[in-house]
Amino acid sequence: MCTNIVYEWLKAxxxxxxxxxxxxxxxxxxxxxxxxxDPDLDAIGVxxxxxxxxxxxxVRRLREQDANAAG
Amino acid sequence: xxxxxxxxxGAYRSVGEWLEAxxxxxxxxxxxxxxxxxxxxxxxxxxxxxRRLGVTLVGHQKKIMNSLQEMKVQLVNGMVPL
Numbered sequence: 001m002c003t004n005i006v007y008e009w010l011k012a013x014x015x016x017x018x019x020x021x022x023x024x025x026x027x028x029x030x031x032x033x034x035x036x037x038d039p040d041l042d043a044i045g046v047x048x049x050x051x052x053x054x055x056x057x058x059v060r061r062l063r064e065q066d067a068n069a070a071g
Numbered sequence: 072x073x074x075x076x077x078x079x080x081g082a083y084r085s086v087g088e089w090l091e092a093x094x095x096x097x098x099x100x101x102x103x104x105x106x107x108x109x110x111x112x113x114x115x116x117x118x119x120x121x122r123r124l125g126v127t128l129v130g131h132q133k134k135i136m137n138s139l140q141e142m143k144v145q146l147v148n149g150m151v152p153l
Contacts, residue, residue, distance in 0.1 A: 022130075024094050025094075025128070025130045025131060025134070026128075026129070026130030026131050026132070026133040026134030026135075026137075027130040028130075028133075032129055032130055032133055035129045039127065039128060040128055040129070040130060043128050043130070043131070044130075
């Protein structure tokens, strides 16, 4: 079994405690994680403001990587 | 990606049971109220339908559509007796 990519991503953000909830809510690959906003974090149960900010920043970086790869 | 159990549409007795099994139980009432009250009806659901029902979170859309897709594949493969 390969480790889930979302778990690896969250581990790099030191937020791996949310990995199970991410996957349970259908956020199980980085494509879907790119679309995460506040309502998604509400559903997943990420409530701490600094954790939300860290995830928002990481989501932005995912999108930027995408834009760079396309260009 | 075989993280869900080998369950087809026939394996769930109700829409509520299915939604609970994929941890989307919060949508049971919305499905029932909008006429998706049997597994047969649910099998026809599209992404558009989900949006119309108010399932706006992409993760939840993905989870529900993946589960429906899995059930259809199993039906086609004849794994689930009709």
